[in-house]
Each structure stands twice: as C-alpha cells, then as structure tokens.
Amino acid sequence: MGTENKKLEMLFLDPEAIGNGIGKELIKYAIENYDIKEVSVNEQNTNAYNFYKHMGFKDYKRDEYDDLGNNFPIIHMRII
Numbered sequence: 001m002g003t004e005n006k007k008l009e010m011l012f013l014d015p016e017a018i019g020n021g022i023g024k025e026l027i028k029y030a031i032e033n034y035d036i037k038e039v040s041v042n043e044q045n046t047n048a049y050n051f052y053k054h055m056g057f058k059d060y061k062r063d064e065y066d067d068l069g070n071n072f073p074i075i076h077m078r079i080i
Helices: 022-034 046-054
Strands: 002-004 007-010 038-042 057-063 074-079
Touching: 038 046, 046 057, 046 074
Parallel strands: 007 038
Antiparallel strands: 002 007, 038 074, 057 074
C-alpha cells in the first residue's frame, strides 16, 4: 500500500489473500490513519473499481488516458 497527499496511490494483495477481508482492513487503516480521501483506478480493472465502490468511494472524474498518455481510461474516486 502506498499513499501520498490523502490519496491511495497503490494497493497490492497476493492473489491468495483476495476475498479474505485483508484489502478492506487495509483501506480502513489508510482512511483512519492517513486520512485517505481519493483513489484512481484503471477503468478496465473492474474488480478494483467495484471494491472501491463497495468501500464507499464515488466517481468524480474520468480521464481518457493514463498518466503516460496511454489509452487506458482512469476513473478518479473520492470517499464521502
């Protein structure tokens, strides 16, 4: 997990750990201890997108390209 300026920059789990509640606990920890308010997710990563929605994040912006200019749409989300 990596954070910067109240934004969750990255969250990686071992595939065997997915579905065991570890991701949920890490997000809760980041919100409570690092005041995380935002996350950006690749639109094609529907598992991550749905996970963040489940955790209370809402879409606020969509970019057609990623930070490197590649045609990978990015959805920016905030928690309310």
